[in-house]
Each structure stands twice: as C-alpha cells, then as structure tokens.
Amino acid sequence: MTERRIRVLIAKPGLDGHDRGAKVVARALRDAGMEVIYTGLRQTPEMIAEAALQEDVDVVGLSILSGAHMALVPRVLELLKQNGQEHVRVFVGGIIPDEDVPRLLEMGVYAVYGPGTLTDDIVGDIRKAVLGAETAGA
Amino acid sequence: MSIAEDVLAGRRYALSRVLTWIENDTAEGQEALRALFPHTGRAHLIGVTGAPGTGKSSLVNRMAYYYRHPPEGEPRRVAVVAVDPSSPFTGGAILGDRIRMRDLAGDSGVFIRSMASRGALGGLARTTAGVVQALDAAGFDLIFIETVGAGQAEVDIARLAHTTLVVEAPGLGDDVQAIKAGILEIADILVVNKADRPGAMATLRALTEMLKLAHPSQETIMHHGQRMTAAAGVRKADAPLWVPPVVKTVALNNEGMDDLAAAIARHRAHLEATGEWQVRDRVRLQTELENMLQEALMQHWRSRVPEGTYRRILEAVFTRRLAPADAVAQLLAADAPRPKNLPT
Numbered sequence: 001m002t003e004r005r006i007r008v009l010i011a012k013p014g015l016d017g018h019d020r021g022a023k024v025v026a027r028a029l030r031d032a033g034m035e036v037i038y039t040g041l042r043q044t045p046e047m048i049a050e051a052a053l054q055e056d057v058d059v060v061g062l063s064i065l066s067g068a069h070m071a072l073v074p075r076v077l078e079l080l081k082q083n084g085q086e087h088v089r090v091f092v093g094g095i096i097p098d099e100d101v102p103r104l105l106e107m108g109v110y111a112v113y114g115p116g117t118l119t120d121d122i123v124g125d126i127r128k129a130v131l132g133a134e135t136a137g138a
Numbered sequence: 139m140s141i142a143e144d145v146l147a148g149r150r151y152a153l154s155r156v157l158t159w160i161e162n163d164t165a166e167g168q169e170a171l172r173a174l175f176p177h178t179g180r181a182h183l184i185g186v187t188g189a190p191g192t193g194k195s196s197l198v199n200r201m202a203y204y205y206r207h208p209p210e211g212e213p214r215r216v217a218v219v220a221v222d223p224s225s226p227f228t229g230g231a232i233l234g235d236r237i238r239m240r241d242l243a244g245d246s247g248v249f250i251r252s253m254a255s256r257g258a259l260g261g262l263a264r265t266t267a268g269v270v271q272a273l274d275a276a277g278f279d280l281i282f283i284e285t286v287g288a289g290q291a292e293v294d295i296a297r298l299a300h301t302t303l304v305v306e307a308p309g310l311g312d313d314v315q316a317i318k319a320g321i322l323e324i325a326d327i328l329v330v331n332k333a334d335r336p337g338a339m340a341t342l343r344a345l346t347e348m349l350k351l352a353h354p355s356q357e358t359i360m361h362h363g364q365r366m367t368a369a370a371g372v373r374k375a376d377a378p379l380w381v382p383p384v385v386k387t388v389a390l391n392n393e394g395m396d397d398l399a400a401a402i403a404r405h406r407a408h409l410e411a412t413g414e415w416q417v418r419d420r421v422r423l424q425t426e427l428e429n430m431l432q433e434a435l436m437q438h439w440r441s442r443v444p445e446g447t448y449r450r451i452l453e454a455v456f457t458r459r460l461a462p463a464d465a466v467a468q469l470l471a472a473d474a475p476r477p478k479n480l481p482t
Binding site: 004005007026027029030031032033034035036037038039040043044046047050051053054055056083084085 | 150151154155157158162224225228229230231232233234236237240243244249250251252254256
C-alpha cells in the first residue's frame with residue numbers, strides 16, 4: 001500500500017531570475033518527505049494554475065522577488081478557484097513589503113515568508129495546513 | 139455522474155484527481171480504474187528511457203509539440219507521464235521534468251503528470267501502469283512515459299510501452315557500453331540526441347555496429363584485405379524483421395523531430411502488420427496482473443505468519459545461524475495450513 005504524500009508545486013511567476021530561494025525550499029520539502037514539482041523560472045499565472053491542476057497538488061508555493069506580487073498572486077488565486085482548486089493552499093515567499101503581507105493574507109494566501117525564515121517552519125506549516133484540513137474534514 | 143464518467147467526458151481536474159487516487163492505491167482509485175478499464179487499449183504508448191542528462195524531457199517536449207502541430211494531418215492528443223526518483227531515505231522527491239516542457243503550456247490537448255518512483259527500482263513507479271490506463275481511457279492518442287533514467291537495468295518500460303525509445307547522447311561511454319545487455323536490447327528506436335555535439339558520429343557508429351551484431355544480415359566486409367561475404371544470421375524467413383533505426387536529434391534546436399515521428403509511425407505500422415501490437419498488449423496486461431498478484435500474495439502471507447515467528451527467523455539469519463534460503467523455506471512452512479481437526 002502506498003501512503004499518501006503531500007504534493008507541492010514550487011513556481012516562480014514573473015520575470016525575476018533568482019531561484020535560489022525556491023530551490024532551497026524545494027529541497028527542504030523533499031527532505032521532509034514531500035513530492036515537489038518544480039517548474040522553473042518565468043512562469044505565467046496561467047502556467048502555474050495549469051500545472052497545479054495536472055499535478056493535483058495540495059500546496060502551491062510562489063517565489064517572487066520582483067515586486068509584482070500584488071498583480072501575480074491574485075491572478076493565481078483566481079485561476080485556481082476557476083479550476084475548482086480553491087482548497088489548494090498558496091504560500092508566498094520572497095521579498096514582500098510588510099504592508100503588503102496582510103493584504104495577501106486577506107486575499108486567501110495561507111502564509112508569507114520573508115528572508116530568514118526557517119525551512120522547518122515552512123515544513124511544519126504545510127503539514128499543518130494539509131493534514132490538519134484533512135483530519136478536520138474527515 | 140461518477141468520476142470515471144467525468145474522466146471519459148474529458149474533465150481534466152477529474153482525471154487529475156483519479157491519477158492521485160491511483161498513485162495512492164486507494165479504494166476510490168481502484169473503483170475508477172475498474173470503470174475506466176474497458177475504455178483502455180487505444181492509445182499508442184511510447185516509452186522514453188536513457189541515462190540522466192541525455193535530454194529525455196526536452197525530447198518529449200518537442201515530440202509532444204510536434205504531434206500537436208503536425209506538418210500534415212490532424213493534431214493528436216498527447217499525455218506525458220514523467221517519472222523521477224524518490225529519496226530512499228525520506229520518500230520525498232523533486233519532480234523537475236516540467237521545466238523542459240514549457241512549450242506545451244496552455245494547450246488543452248496535452249496533459250503532463252509527474253510521478254515519483256516511490257521506492258520502485260525498474261525506472262517506473264509501481265502505479266505507473268494504472269496511471270497510463272486512466273490517461274488511455276481519457277482519450278489521449280499518444281502517451282509518452284519517461285522513465286527515471288538512472289540505470290542500465292531499466293527495462294520495465296519495454297513491458298509497458300508499445301514503442302520504446304532509448305535516448306543516448308555523445309560522450310557517455312565507449313562502444314563496450316553499447317554491447318552490454320539490457321537497456322539497448324529493449325530499444326525499438328535508438329535516438330542520438332545532442333547530435334550537434336562533438337563525438338556524435340562516434341556514438342552513432344558504435345550504436346549502428348551494435349545493431350549489426352544484434353541483427354545480422356548478409357553483408358560484404360573487408361577482412362585482412364580480402365573481400366568476404368558474411369552469412370546472415372538465423373531467423374524466421376517469413377516474419378518481417380524490425381531492425382531498430384538510429385535517429386539523430388537535437389531537441390534543443392528542434393532538429394530531427396520529423397525523422398523520429400516517421401520512425402515511430404513505421405514501428406507502429408510494423409507492430410500492427412505482424413500482430414506484435416496485440417502481443418505487447420497482452421504482455422503488458424499479464425505483467426500488470428502478475429505484479430499485483432505478487433503483492434497481494436505477499437500481503438496475504440504476511441498477515442498469516444505471526445510477527446514473532448518472522449522476528450525469530452530473521453534473528454537467526456542476523457546471527458548467521460540460518461542461511462537466507464533456509465529462512466525462506468522455514469517461513470513458507472510456517473504458513474502451511476494446518477490440517478483441520480488436529481490439535482495444533
């Protein structure tokens with residue numbers, strides 16, 4: 001019997017080319033036993049939503065350092081909803097000004113991670129978000 | 139409407155959910171597969187294997203795009219199942235094959251699914267066959283199955299696919315690599331990718347030589363300065379022989395895709411003309427059945443042998459008192475059904 005594995009899509013929307021953070025997080029999630037689909041640089045929100053649908057992920061992690069988060073994140077959330085994936089938890093990491101964090105959370109983002117975040121915290125949050133929701137629903 | 143009906147009606151998220159259930163081997167997944175199974179058997183299953191870094195994902199990306207935008211004829215619906223390794227320590231995985239498949243984004247005639255191998259060793263995951271069946275039932279005309287690509291013994295794909303592509307690249311080994319058993323023997327089509335790189339001609343030559351050894355035909359050769367005629371190997375005269383072609387590609391520059399598509403079409407025609415299509419279909423289903431049977435028997439057996447007995451025999455092996463083969467014999471005997479009405 002294969003057990004259930006948490007599936008995470010790590011994506012970099014927009015035009016910045018810095019994917020070190022995304023790779024560090026992807027690696028940490030892998031080491032925590034998760035299956036991480038990594039899509040590479042310069043993804044459009046449409047590409048991200050499509051990958052999330054085809055891969056049936058539990059979580060989408062968006063890495064944004066370009067400052068375009070207030071344009072990109074709502075679009076990804078909207079497309080996930082359109083596809084019937086409103087249950088998918090969305091995390092945002094990167095350079096996000098403090099005043100934008102509450103606005104992103106209000107839109108439906110589960111958590112926002114800035115520089116200096118411990119990968120263990122991200123792992124713990126994802127486990128709680130996915131497995132917690134399942135036990136609550138069951 | 140059941141989820142299987144949603145899949146047959148082409149609802150993509152329903153398909154995606156079913157694939158997850160199949161991967162996790164849940165009761166819902168088995169039920170969906172039961173409903174979908176009668177609708178399978180139509181797709182052309184194309185296996186893609188070869189060492190890491192030979193460009194399998196890039197090649198699949200270009201080939202899928204080619205079938206979506208063919209120079210002539212109707213576009214075909216294409217699915218891709220890309221298997222990457224799971225960590226043997228944590229069970230986690232990084233599935234990165236989509237990075238090379240961005241040309242296929244935004245096309246509803248394409249469905250890409252990444253799978254982690256989850257401990258299976260033959261280059262596929264244990265549930266890949268089930269995932270492929272669901273995609274087949276969902277109406278994809280061609281299904282590319284990309285293996286992990288780690289080893290020389292990655293031959294499970296040949297039992298799953300109709301057509302197996304073995305992808306090579308220049309500079310990855312000498313000509314003895316090419317005559318080793320295993321991965322090259324399963325090739326229906328050999329692809330030399332990155333054919334613009336130095337050494338491509340040598341790779342091409344080594345593979346062609348290897349094929350000549352495997353598929354002898356009468357030929358004139360120069361041996362110690364004398365012209366000699368070598369006899370053809372023994373083979374059934376009536377069966378048309380499939381000699382795997384060697385196709386040169388440069389996936390990054392989109393070169394050679396028409397040649398490769400032509401080779402795939404020829405192989406399909408060959409399979410259909412010789413009845414081999416049906417043979418492979420049966421081999422695939424038999425393999426699947428036997429794998430499932432093996433697993434079910436194992437589980438059944440484990441549930442009947444007391445844990446204490448198992449531990450005790452295992453301990454005897456650890457302390458070198460019992461050879462593994464004898465331990466197996468004892469364990470099997472431990473499960474022997476006791477005659478009824480006898481004191482135990």
